Amino acid sequence: MTTSPIDTQQPAVYLCQVGANVSCGACCGLYNVADASPEGIEAMLERRTRWFAAVPRTVAGLDAFAAQVKASEPQERPFPDFHHCPYLGLIIDDGRRVGCLLHPLAVGNGGVDWRGLSYYGGMACRTYFCPSVRQLPARWLAALGQSMDHWHLHGLIVTERKLLAAFFTAVEKRLGRPVEAGRFTAGSRAATWLNQFAALKTDWPHKRTGAPGPGNYFFEDGRYPRPGVWRENDAIPASPVETILAELDSGFASAAALENAQDRITSIIDGLAAELMPR
Template identity: 50%
Template sequence: MNNIYFCQVSETVSCGACCGLYNLPDLSREKLENLLSKRTKDFTSVPRTEDGIFEFQRKNKGPHRLSRPFAQFHHCPFLGLIGEKKSRPGCLLHPATPGNNGVDYRSLSWYGEQACRTYFCPSTKKLPTIYQSILIRTIDDWYVFGLIVTEHALLTAYFKEVELRLGRRVTESDYTQNTGARDAFREFAELKSNWPYRRDNSPAPCNFFFENGLYPRPDAFRATQEIRHSSYEKIYMELDSGFSSSREIDAADQLLDNLLGKTVRAIVSH
């Protein structure tokens, strides 16, 4: 049985993607941190009553749903910063949140207490356990972790490319005991937020990972039929790519060649 838990990993790493953490327009780390910090501070003075909590919700709904990357994907206004140093995202309604005195107020949220307690994203089942282990032991930044952890197809494509070059399956120690491989993997994960070939109408780094067919991810966009296909087609699709010229896809291939090469060289030479 797989006991890896993505929701809360460490003091600095957690994931609020299923709560719509990243489903905001013009997303950036700075904007998101400021939003979560303000909510957390404001919530400390909220009376723990239905009226008090609903008033907080009314004031913190954020951008109108039609301005969000995915209009039918809720962004929970009760996402804030938790932990001793307020260093990772979490639920302000959770019974462990200071001021809640052990009371679970999640029944007052959009999804309700039952969904909050029992839902786990597809990556928990679809991402092989070894890849999950590498992920939680190498990514130590909540913003990067939350963006990449729901991308089971992207992560699987990455690790398969590494394994193809190695001629064997990767192991946890290939990354956890190898600074070079760990840094290269982090660099790959950061492509979720800084990928230079994202298509113009992309929902930005946010991912709609609920498998209900509501927002299917399209193939990589090509401005002309002359732009060739690539062996990295799956990765390009999962990164919401768009290419306006053959030069761009050549450059994208080179970028991934370099990243994967860096990973493999680090593992082989360790």
């Protein structure tokens, strides 16, 4: 798999480890599993973390752990060429979130950085940032980071560069000005609206037949392009929110279904814009 060129300068808005319960493991293939539900992934990470606690911190021990994980878990992948790292686990401290079991700060590693044993190697693990973080405006990224309250949904939405761009662009068009990241404090009404939009990743009823799970192949190498909105016939019109529908892997058998989907999306856009209007 080809990734974006490594940039050794950390972006201004850091969204990998955000808070006690918010982090992202998407670039390590977290959601590229047969069961990408919150419950399924949490159980997988809990099991790995428990096993890893007893693993000798040697090359042989860590290699054996990876083999054990592979042998114990289904290997069917929505994106077969997207590597899923067996060293993803849970960070449990003052919170609970996804993280790297090989990291020098992980429990039991004694400050030793074992990430060189991972598929992409230690340099990629330390320096890679997804296209969203590199290309989207800082105000949108800050709003996102301040709004999410759980790692599962955070990792699903943060990698959706085109989806987020279309959404925030629509909100700012309604507002007539850029959004203010400071309005998206934890638990605020603005954060609630943004979470409602992010939740479309997991509860969208208009998925086209054959669409992959909620995860996203966000490496922009053209390997798994989204095909656009599926329509059963030419009588189903184009949509003002076409890009959002496409990035949600939508499909429609009727104009009525399309209208229902549009209404759900525009109600969130309008609700957030109204909340952000000057008082």
